[in-house]
Amino acid sequence: MKKIFILFLILTLGFILRFWHLGDNPPSLDWDEASLGYNAYSILKTGADEYGNFLPLSIRSFGDYKPPLYTYLTIPPVSLWGLNEYSTRFASALLGFFTLIVGYFLVRILLNLYSAKIPLLFTLFFAISPWHIQFSRIAFESNISLFFVSLGICLFLYASKRPKLYIASFIMLGLSLYTYHSPRLIVPLLIVFLTLLYRRHILPNKKWFVVGIICFILLILPVLKELRGSTGARFSSVSSLTPESLSESINLIKIDKENGDRLGMLTHNRRLIYAREILGGYLDHFNFDFLFLNGDPPARHHANGMGMMYLWDFIFVAIGGIVVLRVRNAGMKVMVIWLVLSPLASALTTGTPHAVRALLMLLPLVYFSTIGFNFVYTRYKKLTRVAVFFLLINFYYYLNLYWIHSPVESSSDWQYGYKQVVSEVAKRESEFDKIIVTYRYDQPYIFFLYYNLIDPSWYQKNWGTGEIPRSNRSFGKFEFRNIDWQKDSYLKNVLFVGTGDEIPSDIPNEQVLHFLDGSVAFRVVAR
Known part of the structure; x- marks a missing residue:
């Protein structure tokens, strides 16, 4: 009973960290979040994405052809609460929270109930993980991929006791292929290694295992078809093997x-x-600076001044890794193999290390940290007090960075200001023949679709035909392109929305919108 109460408290903490002010922090939707939200809204209203593709198996979006499951999971919250920041991020926060529960049961079966304390400790460390909190609070597909992969592996391990769970396991692993690109390489490899590790449990129950494999194959066939087309082209665009x-x-x-x-x-x-190239990209994901000091370059992936994990995690991950490698059982090998395979997909792309593409490595890293902490606790209890004190200081430092400093310092990275711009333009739209919006910050059109709740059936007919460059897109009165003030200032009856660099600061009656740090985000000028 005491164990259940402690688990309840840990899960409550994890729930609060993922849902508290979910629509307000991060301070704005970025373009990918807005795209996922609007395409969910479009499918809800018309059954097709923004381009008119009926029930698509990949979301074309900005030409990156996102796997579709996050978009479909966002349809129910959008239908309940409307199209807004909270509904767009809800699926990520909810499945992020559910991943904590899956993680608890996963560690229990890995340890074969060896200790009731370690699964609780793991769940606590996972609940306060900066990496997981960050991605559970934003509409990024990789976060739900971690849930489906974790659940699939967890069910696979429990299937040794209840063989029918092989079917559910392979369905979850198959669905993970529709969440994000990384599992499409990693999950088949995981299945091979899990089969080899647990072959003694599989052979007596091969009927259920084979049925599960058939389910997985049926789910993977549409993905293979997509990979031969536009989705494969997306991989080519980010591949380091060019x-x-x-x-x-x-x-x-x-x-x-x-x-x-x-x-x-x-x-x-x-x-x-x-x-x-591949080896260098792979090893980048085990870089000390990436994991424990500064994270990867995009500020949207972590709190400013923080790595993907806490600094104290370094010591315990190292100790836990040594302990795990010394213990020779299938459960421990699962986590080692999981960690080794997780960065592979990201290693094949440019811009390594990449926190989004390598998110699957988080769960085994937290597991190693838990094993390391438990090792120190059981052998050096006096040191544990120091470790706990350092942990609490590090946790407070992270919360301060995440809630106080990062929203201000990183607001430009989150494309802050578009919501305000859309609102201001809407008030004045009827006064002008044309509205020109800068493309300097990328993908501006999606924010006008999103915040104006543009009717998807109208947009599907009016976005244009063929491969119109996003940097020169237009619909209705709106034209999205970079602004050349020397030429464009001669246009008449036009409302300009430009950056501080594109539009001079001495224009009469101009309206200035700022990022949260006080710097100029947009200048709105009428001609």
């Missing part, structure tokens, strides 16, 4: 040929260049 990365190899081989250096021609070939 011809551009071979330019160095080509130049070096040319020099080697001129010098007759056969060994050089061997070591400078494209396969080794690609291998170096």
Whole structure:
């Protein structure tokens, strides 16, 4: 009973950290969140996405062809509460909270009920994880992918006692392929390793296992079709394995040929260049600076001044990793394999390390941290008090950064100001023949669709035809492009929405909108 009460308190803390002021912090929707929300609204109203694709298996969005499940999961909250920040982020927060519960039961089965304390400690560490809180409070598909992958693995492990759970396990793992791109590489590999590790449990119950595999295959077939088309093109656009990365190899081989250096021609070939790119990208995700000090470059991925995990996690992850590697059982091997595989998809892309693409590595890292803390607690109880004190200080420091400083310092990264701009333009729209909105901050059109609740059936007919560049898109009175003030200032009866760099500060009657740090976000000028 005491254990249940403690779990309830931990889950309550996790719920509060994920839902408290969910629509207000982060301070604004970014363009991806607005796209997911509007496409959910569009499917709710018309059955098709913003481009008129009926019940799509990938969301075209900005040409990045997002997997569709987050959009479909957002339809119920949008239908209940309307299209707003809270409803758009609700699915991520809810499944982020459910991941805590899944994590608790996952650790219990991994340890085979060895200790009631460790699953509770794991759930606490997971509940206060900066990485998980960050992504549970924003509409990013990777967060729900962590839920489906974790649930699938958890059910797989429990299936050794209740074989029918193999079906549910493979359905969850199959659905994870519709959440985000990373599981499409990692999940099939996980299934192979889980099958090898638990083959003794599978063989007596192979009927249910085979049925589960059939369910997984049926779910993966539409994904394979998508990968051959537009979704595959998206991977090519972010892949690090591009011809551009071979330019160095080509130049070096040319020099080697001129010098007759056969060994050089061997070591400078494209396969080794690609291998170096992949290995470098992979190891970037275990970088101390990324994990524990500063995170990755996008400010939307973490609180300013914080890594993806707490600084104290470094010590316990290291100790826990050593402990896990010394214990030879299938449960421990699951977490090692999970961690080793998780950064693979991200390693194949540019911009490593990448907190979104590598989010699946979070759960095993928290597990190692938990095992490390428990090891210190059981052998050096006096040190535990110091560790707990440091933990509390680090936790307070994170909360202060997340709630007080980051919204102000990172408001521009969150595209803050579009909601205010849309509201101001709506008041004056009828006065002008045309409204020109800068493209300097990227994807401005989606915010006007989102906050104006533009009728999706109208937009599907009026967005244009063919591959119109997003940087030169228009619909109705709106034209979205960069502003050249020397040329555009001669236009008449036009309302301009530009940046502080595009529009001079000495224009009469101009309206200035600011980011939360006081810098200029937009200038609104009538001509």
